[in-house]
Amino acid sequence: APRVGVLALQGGVREHETVLRRLGADVVLVRRPEHLEGLEAIVLPGGESSAIDKLMRIFGIREPLQQLIASGLPTLGTCAGLILLADAIHDAAPGQLQLGGLDVVVRRNAFGAQNQSFEVDLDAPEISEEPVHAVFIRGPLVESVGEQAHVIAALDDGRVVAVGQGNIIGLSFHPEVAGEGRFHAKLIELTVARRSSAT
Ligand code: GLN
Helix, strand or coil: CCEEEEECCCCCCHHHHHHHHHCCCEEEEECCHHHHCCCCEEEECCCCHHHHHHHHHHCCCHHHHHHHHHCCCCEEEECHHHHHHEEEEECCCCCCCCCCCEEEEEECCCCCCHHHCEEEEECCCCCCCCCEEEEECCCCEEEEECCCCEEEEECCCCCEEEEEECCEEEECCECHHHCCCHHHHHHHHHHHHHHHHHC
């Protein structure tokens, strides 16, 4: 089984763990740098991106994780996870740093307050022939997509909410809270592709 980490410093860890186990992954909750050893993929969950950033620095996870992602570790970021992966953040908290890796600019909290949360089905042909289910909870908006990145899905009005770049997938929303597993399945697919190209 592929060994998949979930960054477990803060935020919505449990639902990712459930989806990944259902898909047959061996899940590691990442709280210390040594938990990164031997991972074949990682999920950066939703939560509060500035808090996760702070905790990554306190626990010495930020730099090794940044290196792993830059060297091709398959990575799925949801909501706060997308914010961490964006090369630039609008409305960042004071002193907030990003891991980077996705050539996009995101704006935090662009979909309004918690009570303005909503759910939609999105076309994401790269992920599935059938629409995927997306739950938006105070998510970031992808304001611009640079040359290195590409759009995976957008809302009907054109707002971009899912992006990819090589080994990285970033989502403005939460697939995991509705049990939507196809993005995680894609992540696992990337580990298999990487295994066979490493031999
Ligand atoms: N508003 C949060 C942030 O800026 C993200 C919300 C979420 O992950 N559900 O980090």
